Amino acid sequence: MADAPGVAARDDLAGVVDLFGWLTRAELARALSELAFKRRTEVDDAAVAAAIDVAVAEYALVPAPPEAIDEAGDGSTDVADPEDGPDADEVALAVGPAAFPSLPEGASDLPHILDVPERGVDREALSAAVLARLSEDAVAAIRDGDADRLEVLADVTYDVEAWAPVDAGDVRERIVAELES
Structure with missing residues (x-):
């Protein structure tokens, strides 16, 4: 994100994901876009994708298999299996063991901005x-x-x-x- 490198820090990414329980890569990218909009900055999609890749490589975020996630508490999911392609936009990401989740400025508003159901891991x-x-x-x-x-x-x-x-x-x-x- 232009002028906002802190937003894409791995622990900030983990903090955003932690707000929801888990997010798909596409949802996380959208959340970062919303944060950039709030800050009146531009989103560099390649930088966001690279930041997510680094967070996954460093285990701050981890691809979650469908059996590990739950939408709306009913056991249903509509996400991609990381085994089929861990970089797919619909792979669910959860907070990983190497994360120290932190919330970037304005992130506490994301649950009100994004239309994401209650989720569990x-x-x-x-x-x-x-x-x-x-x-x-x-x-x-x-x-x-x-x-x-x-x-x-x-x-x-x-x-x-x-x-x-x-x-x-x-x-x-x-x-x-x-x-x-």
Whole structure:
């Protein structure tokens, strides 16, 4: 967003998502557009998409599988499965383990601006999906010899254990062994 780089900070993105329980990528982009409008600034769609991608890569936001989300408390959802394409506009994003959600200026008005139903997240299903993704990301980073990515993922193994009742010790041990080799 022009003249408003703080709006796209990963923790601000997490704060906006946290207001609703979860948002699709498209809804989050719209929310950021509304914030820019309130600030009388322009939206750089590419910058917004890149900021969301960074937040997802760093586990501040996590793609939520359909079984982990709920609209209007009735168990129904109409979102894309992250397995079918995690970058799709209709993939639901929830606050992840590496986030410290914060609200950008004006965000508290978003529930009154956006037409989004009440939503919930099944933390158990979400944490299982996050742990599986973390394992897959670690395998890919090991395969690619990406030490920088492994450092990020090592930190996330601690974050995820504090965030949910999961054990990421096996993933962490594999990452640490690779980093030490």
